[in-house]
Structures are given as C-alpha cells and as structure tokens.
Amino acid sequence: xxxxxxxxxxxxxxxxxxxxxxxxxxxxxxxxxxxxxxxxxxxxxxxxxxxxxxxxxxxxxxxxxxxxxxxxxxxxxxxxxxxxxxxxxxxxxxxxxxxxxxxxxxxxxxxxxxxxxxxxxxxxxxxxxxxxxxxxxxxxxxxxxxxxxxxxxxxxxxxxxxxxxxxxxxxxxxxxxxxxxxxxxxxxxxxxxxxxxxxxxxxxxxxxxxxxxxxxxxxxxxxxxxxxxxxxxxxxxxxxxxxxxxxxxxxxxxxxxxxxxxxxxxxxxxx
Amino acid sequence: xxxxxxxxxxxxxxxxxxxxxxxxxxxxxxxxxxxxxxxxxxxxxxxxxxxxxxxxxxxxxxxxxxxxxxxxxxxxxxxxxxxxxxxxxxxxxxxxxxxxxxxxxxxxxxxxxxxxxxxxxxxxxxxxxxxxxxxxxxxxxxxxxxxxxxxxxxxxxxxxxxxxxxxxxxxxxxxxxxxxxxxxxxxxxxxxxxxxxxxxxxxxxxxxxxxxxxxxxxxxxxxxxxxxxxxxxxxxxxxxxxxxxxxxxxxxxxxxxxxxxxxxxxxxxxx
Numbered sequence: 001x002x003x004x005x006x007x008x009x010x011x012x013x014x015x016x017x018x019x020x021x022x023x024x025x026x027x028x029x030x031x032x033x034x035x036x037x038x039x040x041x042x043x044x045x046x047x048x049x050x051x052x053x054x055x056x057x058x059x060x061x062x063x064x065x066x067x068x069x070x071x072x073x074x075x076x077x078x079x080x081x082x083x084x085x086x087x088x089x090x091x092x093x094x095x096x097x098x099x100x101x102x103x104x105x106x107x108x109x110x111x112x113x114x115x116x117x118x119x120x121x122x123x124x125x126x127x128x129x130x131x132x133x134x135x136x137x138x139x140x141x142x143x144x145x146x147x148x149x150x151x152x153x154x155x156x157x158x159x160x161x162x163x164x165x166x167x168x169x170x171x172x173x174x175x176x177x178x179x180x181x182x183x184x185x186x187x188x189x190x191x192x193x194x195x196x197x198x199x200x201x202x203x204x205x206x207x208x209x210x211x212x213x214x215x216x217x218x219x220x221x222x223x224x225x226x227x228x229x230x231x232x233x234x235x236x237x238x239x240x241x242x243x244x245x246x247x248x249x250x251x252x253x254x255x256x257x258x259x260x261x262x263x264x265x266x267x268x269x270x271x
Numbered sequence: 272x273x274x275x276x277x278x279x280x281x282x283x284x285x286x287x288x289x290x291x292x293x294x295x296x297x298x299x300x301x302x303x304x305x306x307x308x309x310x311x312x313x314x315x316x317x318x319x320x321x322x323x324x325x326x327x328x329x330x331x332x333x334x335x336x337x338x339x340x341x342x343x344x345x346x347x348x349x350x351x352x353x354x355x356x357x358x359x360x361x362x363x364x365x366x367x368x369x370x371x372x373x374x375x376x377x378x379x380x381x382x383x384x385x386x387x388x389x390x391x392x393x394x395x396x397x398x399x400x401x402x403x404x405x406x407x408x409x410x411x412x413x414x415x416x417x418x419x420x421x422x423x424x425x426x427x428x429x430x431x432x433x434x435x436x437x438x439x440x441x442x443x444x445x446x447x448x449x450x451x452x453x454x455x456x457x458x459x460x461x462x463x464x465x466x467x468x469x470x471x472x473x474x475x476x477x478x479x480x481x482x483x484x485x486x487x488x489x490x491x492x493x494x495x496x497x498x499x500x501x502x503x504x505x506x507x508x509x510x511x512x513x514x515x516x517x518x519x520x521x522x523x524x525x526x527x528x529x530x531x532x533x534x535x536x537x538x539x540x541x542x
Contacts, residue, residue: 003286011285011286012286013283013286015281015282015283015374016282020284020288020291020353021353021413021415022413022418022419023294023413024415024419027292054419055423082286082292084291090349090351090378090381091422091447092419092421092422093423094422094423103291105286107361110361110362128406132438133402133417135399135420136402136416136417142291142292142293143293143294143414143416144294144295145293145294145295145412145413146404146406146407148289148295148363149406151363151364151365152326167403175363176362176363
C-alpha cells in the first residue's frame with residue numbers, strides 16, 4: 001500500500017479537507033495490470049462529468065498523467081483516486097479559489113474467490129434502500145453511508161454481494177457493482193438517473209454489447225421482474241463480471257451471454 | 272485555528288480514514304464561550320444516538336473529556352468535532368476491530384453581521400431538494416453534498432441562509448440551520464424523520480418552550496403554509512436565533528415570541 005497526495009508520496013492529508021468534512025469529492029477505483037490502468041478513458045470521462053455537476057474544477061491533463069505514472073509504479077493491483085474539493089474554510093460555501101486535492105492509493109488486487117467468476121454468486125437482499133436524489137445519482141461521490149449501512153447487513157461469506165433497491169422497490173445495483181439482466185438475448189439494466197452509481201464497466205459492456213448487435217435497455221426495472229429473467233450478472237471495474245445464480249427465492253443458471261460478456265470484461269481488465 | 276487528532280495536537284490524518292473515503296462519520300459544531308462548550312449534553316446525546324444508528328462504537332467518556340479540555344484551551348470560538356469510523360481496509364465492510372477517530376478543530380466565532388439577529392434575514396429559496404432517506408435522517412453525518420450544492424446556488428450576501436424543501440415540497444430546514452414557524456402562539460417545526468438534521472439548538476428551544484407552556488408541534492409542513500404563519504425563525508448552535516423576515520414573496524415582521532426564544536438562545540450560548 002502506497003499513496004501520493006497531489007503527485008507527491010504522502011499518506012496523510014490536512015484535517016481541514018472538504019473531502020473529510022462533507023464527503024465533498026469523488027473517487028475512482030481503477031484496475032491496473034502490467035503497469036497500465038484499465039478503462040482509463042471511461043474513468044476520466046465519468047470524473048469530468050461528475051466534476052462539472054459538482055462544480056469542482058477538473059484538470060484532466062494532471063489527473064491522467066498522474067494515474068498513468070502511478071499505475072506504472074504499481075504494476076499490478078488497484079489504484080484508487082480520491083479527488084476532493086480541497087481545503088475549505090468553515091461552512092458549506094464553495095472555497096474561492098478552489099484547489100482540488102488528488103489522493104492516489106495503490107493496493108493489491110482483492111482476493112476474490114475464483115468460484116465467484118466461475119460458478120456465480122448469491123446476493124444478499126439488503127433492507128437498506130437507496131434514496132432518490134437525481135442531483136447526485138450516477139456519480140461515484142464520497143457520500144457513501146448508504147453503501148456502508150447496506151454492507152453491514154451481512155457477514156456470511158456465502159453472499160459475495162448485496163442487492164439494493166430504491167424506496168419504490170425498483171432494482172438498482174449491488175453495493176459495489178452494477179446489475180444487468182438478460183431477457184430473450186437482450187440486456188436490461190436499471191436506469192441510474194435517480195440513484196445508484198453508473199459504473200465504468202457497465203458503460204463499457206453496454207457499448208460493446210451494442211457493437212455486437214445485442215439490444216441494450218436502460219430502464220426502470222421492478223424487483224418482480226427477476227422472475228422472468230433468463231440470466232443475471234454483476235459487473236464492476238475490478239472483478240469484471242460475476243454471474244448471479246441466486247437472490248432470495250430466485251435462481252438462475254450461468255448462461256451463455258453472461259459468459260460472453262465475462263470474457264470481454266476479462267480482456268478489458270487484462271489490458 | 273488549531274486541532275487535535277485522537278487527543279494529540281495534529282492537523283493531518285491518514286488518507287485511508289473512512290471519513291474521507293465514504294463520509295463514514297459524524298460531526299458536531301460546538302459553540303465555546305468562557306472556555307466552556309454550550310449545549311454539551313445535547314451534542315453528546317445526538318452523537319451517542321447517531322453512533323448507535325451507524326454502528327460506530329462510541330466512548331462517551333473520552334469524547335466528553337476531550338471536548339471539555341479542548342474548549343478550556345480554546346476559550347471562545349467554535350470547536351468542531353469530527354468522529355469517523357477510523358481506518359478501513361478497501362471496501363465498505365465495517366472494519367473489525369473498529370477504532371473511531373476524533374478530530375477536534377478550533378476556530379474563531381464566525382463573523383455574522385449583527386443585523387441578522389437584530390433585524391432578521393432573507394432566505395434564498397434553494398432549488399436543491401433533500402432526498403428522503405429515513406436511515407440517515409436527523410443525523411449530522413459527513414455525507415453533506417446536498418448542502419454543498421444548495422449553498423452553491425447563491426453568492427448574494429443579501430441572503431444569510433437558504434431554505435431547503437424535500438422532493439414532496441415540504442419545508443425541511445435551512446442549509447445550516449433549523450426552521451421554526453410560529454402560528455397563533457404555537458411553535459411548528461418540520462418533522463425530520465425522512466431528511467434534515469435535528470439541530471441541538473432546535474431540540475433545546477423546543478424543550479424550553481414546552482417548559483414555558485408553549486405548544487410545540489413537530490410535523491410535516493407544506494411550503495404553502497408559510498402563507499398563514501405569523502413569525503418565522505432559524506436556529507442553530509452557533510448564532511442562536513435569527514428572525515426570518517423574507518422568503519421569496521413572503522415576508523414577516525420580527526415577532527415577540529421569536530424575540531423571547533432568541534433571548535433564551537442567547538443565554539444558552541453565553542453559558
């Protein structure tokens with residue numbers, strides 16, 4: 001584990017940073033292999049868009065250069081970038097001038113059981129629901145107490161992930177993954193304009209599926225629709241694709257389209 | 272400005288703290304005068320309750336002792352306590368064991384215009400709405416992007432505060448204050464069980480008003496009710512009470528009951 005703060009080796013930051021005070025910032029969890037960051041342009045464009053929405057100045061050149069240099073040093077593992085609004089005076093008002101702070105931390109790849117990818121995973125059905133807040137939806141911001149509460153609901157390692165709904169009972173996502181359903185050869189994934197994080201692997205897989213002529217639908221999906229679904233999988237930027245074989249009373253086989261997308265994700269992560 | 276981290280003079284903390292990573296923690300903004308923290312027991316009980324809800328171990332003895340010692344050193348000003356879940360591994364799962372981290376920062380009292388308390392304030396009508404999340408409502412947690420966005424909506428110093436509604440159009444609070452309406456000699460304040468921060472000054476003023484035989488109602492209040500309201504005021508733990516004289520097309524005089532509660536708040540803050 002090593003870290004850079006604003007491009008310099010350091011592992012602590014001022015207690016007055018707004019990232020700590022208000023969760024006022026964003027993060028990206030980037031898979032690094034052979035010294036290269038995977039899905040870099042997707043991470044960069046999510047950051048750029050989110051900074052625009054949160055009114056955080058974004059210097060794409062510095063951020064990209066730092067991720068590349070950091071990844072080269074890391075070799076293999078996970079580079080986590082936290083981008084905060086930087087120092088603040090007391091109070092919520094945006095600081096003027098604003099100097100965002102970059103925190104890059106490298107760590108080994110998580111030690112997920114190989115069986116998750118091979119045989120699929122069971123999801124815990126979380127009681128914690130996601131609030132609807134269109135102003136924050138889609139972004140990987142630092143306000144993540146809902147995920148902390150959801151993840152605290154289970155300890156049983158038989159559940160690799162948890163399923164989260166919104167307060168209207170719609171399927172939204174896993175605690176740290178996106179959810180995709182396959183129905184009659186088409187991909188269906190929850191609309192994330194009211195809550196949820198729009199993962200970079202989700203975006204990339206949807207784009208690649210469409211390029212292969214597979215129809216993709218981003219829409220509201222009520223929980224009950226799990227019933228008529230042929231395959232279910234989760235995806236994120238670290239593990240790629242995990243087939244889902246069970247959620248509460250529902251179960252599915254690991255299907256052929258899931259395997260196809262898993263293989264694409266695997267290539268993306270292997271650079 | 273000076274600070275303690277876990278009881279030791281320090282102004283930086285590890286970049287791996289979960290307060291930064293996820294906004295995984297709480298804060299209290301405590302007015303200090305003549306070396307003593309105001310409303311300490313209210314701050315302590317909100318912290319204790321919120322820690323219980325967030326599953327953060329809470330050592331009341333250490334926290335209280337530290338606030339008292341820090342306040343004695345500060346003399347006059349604002350002591351801000353941030354209590355985080357402490358270090359975390361990568362991932363949302365609660366760390367085991369968990370060692371919460373305490374960050375205490377002292378700063379001068381904010382330089383609010385005296386006219387705010389004397390003549391009242393105009394509120395900016397924020398477009399940013401509060402999401403409904405009963406699991407987080409009422410707590411002063413570190414997930415405060417909604418407040419950051421709301422406060423970014425206005426720069427005009429003619430507005431001392433902003434009014435926030437929920438997505439159903441109910442009155443909830445100011446960006447950094449609570450809202451109380453006076454109707455026919457009774458206090459009415461928004462229910463904060465779906466969103467909003469239950470301020471310590473609000474709790475104390477409601478308790479003192481009831482002790483004086485004034486009826487207090489905590490309930491859902493639609494925005495339209497501003498119309499039939501006799502007096503409006505804001506309160507928080509630093510400035511006490513500010514009469515509200517204008518919100519958009521509505522205006523009010525500074526009324527007698529507001530003045531009475533302002534005087535009570537003033538005494539509370541003067542220790």
